[in-house]
Amino acid sequence: MSKQKPLLTNREISWLYFNERVLQEAADKTVPLIERIRFLAIFSSNLDEFYRVRVPTLSRLSNINTKAKEVFGYNPKKIIKQIKNIVVKQERKFNHLYEDEIIKELAQEKIFIINEYQLNVARGQFVKKYFKDKLLSTLVPIMLDESKPFPELKDRAIYFLVRLINKDAPEKARYSLMEIPTKSLERFIVLPETNHLKFIILLDDVIRYCLDNIYFIFDYDTIEAYSIQLTRDAELDLDRSVSEKFIDTLTKSLQKRKKGKPMRLLYDNNMPLDMLTFLVDKLDLDSDALIPGNRYHNFKDFIAFPNVGRPELEYEKDPPLEILNLDMGKSIFTQIAKRDYLINLPYQSFDYIIHFLREAAIDPKVVEIDITLYRLAENSRVINALINAARNGKRVNCLVELKARFDEQNNINWTKRLEEEGVQVNYGLLDYKVHSKICLITRKEKGKVSYYANLATGNFNEKSARIYCDHSLFTTHPEITAELKRLFKGLDKKVFYKGYNCLIVSPLETREKVGLLIDAEIKNAREGKPAYMILKMNSLADEDIVQKLYDAGAAGVKIQLIIRGMCTLVPGVEGLSENIEVISIIDRYLEHARVWIFANGGDEKIFLASADLMTRNLDHRVEVGFPILDPNIRKEIRDIINIQLKDNTKAREINSLNNNRYKPKGKVSYRAQTDIYTYLKYKK
Incomplete structure (x- = not known):
């Protein structure tokens, strides 16, 4: 007899509700105008990844057998249709925000995004010259011919489907396909200012304006061009039977990704039906894959939309705060040896971590550096510090995760560079x-070995550290560092050890240990002792953990969850989850930290972790959770979490209605990210 599944929101549907919260930020008129455009770009980028990864998975599940619902607990085909319905509604809202609100509000700021029909003679001449000098040589129009196969469309590239019609023979219309070179050129062209009016035209419309300069050899009376974008299945299909080097295997798989199965065709909603029919027939697409959009695709490019107006149209950049009593003008090892320190990103500077690595690179006492790298900045100072350490004779052991989704090629490139410089590179684990x-930094001090550690909830990436909210801990605690050394030893040998006392390590122990921590709260609740949990994470989607939380709530444990993204748990259901509250904070920075707080009968336990409570993090990844042992840092984290729980400006309630309702305003307004910055700025 199969175990009854707990009440769950489907994870894909839950993710779409999260992306709706991103769209809410774009709709929020208290958000600076350029930032609202960037939230539209984030929404669009998120949706691209969703169709590259999550929808293909559902598509595969729907093809397994006719009993998919019995196996997975839901009907994948039904979910795919539900996804389309939600996405179409969101795209309509997106288009309304952009076309009916953002464009008009930009005009009020004397900033005009103009198209090819709105160019006067002077601006038209500027555009023609730009087209001739920088654009024409990059364009490769392909004439479509019934006798030839339809060209292979690249994943997420923008194309124009062009039609040329001669009025004397409209039935013999010619079709052409042309890729828009957005990767090699700026998407936005700032035109000469006139009478304090600012004008911006998109690369797409520059091409539209100059179509006659491309197709002049043909005899036509009218020419029209409509944007299309194909999103393909981006999951890697690694051939584990090959004996060649794993890095070469991955490189080949990345090439396959470019030709993955089509998942979504985003098309200009103004495209004539006969043109759309022609396209769908050529691509052999399912109707569920068709998503109508506006004339501009790859809206993620708008994250780089130029602010040619007032500084107030963007968020004011808060300078990174210093960490109290941690002086970058002195040896960071000497200071860490005396006490633990916590960096709260992005409010405090990632430079402390760079300083830690740079000092290790030149310190004569340092003999070894062990580090795991998942996502790296484009011009990584972390990598530079590690290379410098290797050049200075340190043994540098660097595990680069080559399977970090969409960063694979970047990480392959860094791996080759590190190896060239003498760094010992471990490619990670196949499964x-x-x-x-x-x-972990190893130093020899007075004939003894000492360890200095940094453990974090976010990546060693100075770029994302400016926009991701994470915690990063410096510690020399002997039990933590000894267990880290053991963990690195296992990673080097590609084996997993059990029996950690301090650390909570996936894939072998996190599920069990989190379960025991929840069980302890249930026991304490039944015995009348303090019993509560506050869990912050990106996503909650593991069925067994959700059931554990339901059990704890039913036993009287008060549970508060702060979850940015997916949440399959349904709070506030009578007889099941009355004691569980869930909020989601979406604001200018991306909430990325994982924090676990357990009442522990009055002697509170606090952990930071790299893992979300999802099946993949618990069972299929190497993750590390770690306790906060310093009482001052424990208080600091607790204060920050309390500030987030009070947020009534950017916090939404996650409820059974999935309506993303903002938390009710009280007499006092609280905005967590602003209040945390103030708290850290004036903290003594």
């Missing part, structure tokens, strides 16, 4: 992603 964010 498990190494998602932990850990670094």
Whole structure:
């Protein structure tokens, strides 16, 4: 007899509700105008990834057998249709926000995004010259011919489907396909200012304006061009039977990704039906894959939309705060040896971590550096510090996770560079992603070995550290560092050890240990002792953990969850989850930290972790959770979490209605990200 599944919101549907919260930020008129455009770009980028990864998975599940619902607990085909319905509604809202609100509000700021029909003579001449000088040589129009196969469309590239019609023979219309070179050129062209009016035209419309300069050899009376974008299945199909080097295997799989199965065709909603029919027939697409959109695709490019107006149209950039009593003008090892320190990103500077690595690179006492790397900045100072350490004779052991989704090629490139410089590179584990964010420095001090560690909830990435909210801990605690050394030893040998006392490590122990921590709260609740949990994470989607939380809530444990993204748990259901509250904070920075707080009968336990409570993080990744042992840092984390729980400006309630309702305003307004910055700025 199969175990009854707990009440769950489907994870894909839950993710779409999360992306709706991103769209809410774009709709929020209290958000600076350029930032609202960037939230539209984030929404669009998120949706691209969703169709590259999640929808293909559902598509595969729907093809397994006719009993998919019995196997998975839901009907994948039904979910795919539900996804389309939600996405179409969201795209309509997106288009309304952009076309009916954002464009008009930009005009009020004397900023005009104009198209090819709105160019006067002077601006038209500027555009023609730009087209001739920078654009024409990059364009490769392909004439479509019934006798030739339809060209292979690249994943997420923008194309124009062009039609040329001669009025004397309209039935013999010619079709052409042309890729828009957005990767090699700026998407936005700032035109000469006139009378304090600012004008911006998109690369797409520059091409539309100059179509006659491309197709002049043909005899036509009218020419029209409509944007299309194909999103393909981006999951890697690694051939585990090959004996060649794993890095070469991955490189080949990345090439396959470019030709993955089509998942979504985003098309200009103004495209004539006969043109759309022609396209769908050529691509052999299912109707569920058709998503109508506006004339501009790859809206993610708008994250780089130029602010040619007032500074107030963007969020004011808050300078990174210093960490109290941690002086970058002195040896960071000397200071860490005396006490633990916590960096709260992005409010405090990632430079402390760079300083830690740079000092290790030149310190004569340092003999070894162990580090795991998941996502790296484009011009990584972390990599530079590690290379410098290797050049200075340190043994540098660097585990680069080559399977970090969409960063694979970048990580392959860094791997080759590190190896060239003498760094010992471990490519990770074939069946498990190494998602932990850990670094261990080994020093010889007075004939003895000492360890200095950095453990974090976010990546060693100075770029994302400016926009991701994470915690990063410096510690020399002997039990933590000894267990880290053991963990790195296992990673080097590609084996997993059990029996950690301090650390909570996936894939072998996290599920069990989190379960025991929840069980302890249930026991304490039944015995009348303090019993509560506060869990912050990106996503909650593991069925067994959700059931555990339901059990704890039913036993009287008060549970508060702060979840940015997916949440399959349904709070506030009578007889099941009355004691569980869930909020989601979406604001200018991306909430990325994982924090676990347990009442523990009055002697509170606090952990930070790299893992979300999802099946993949618990069972299929190398993750590290770690306790906060310093009482001052424990208080600091607790204060920050309390500030987030009070948020009534950017916090939404996750409820059974999935309506993303904002938390009710009280007499006092609280905005967590602003209040945390103020708290850290004036903290003594």
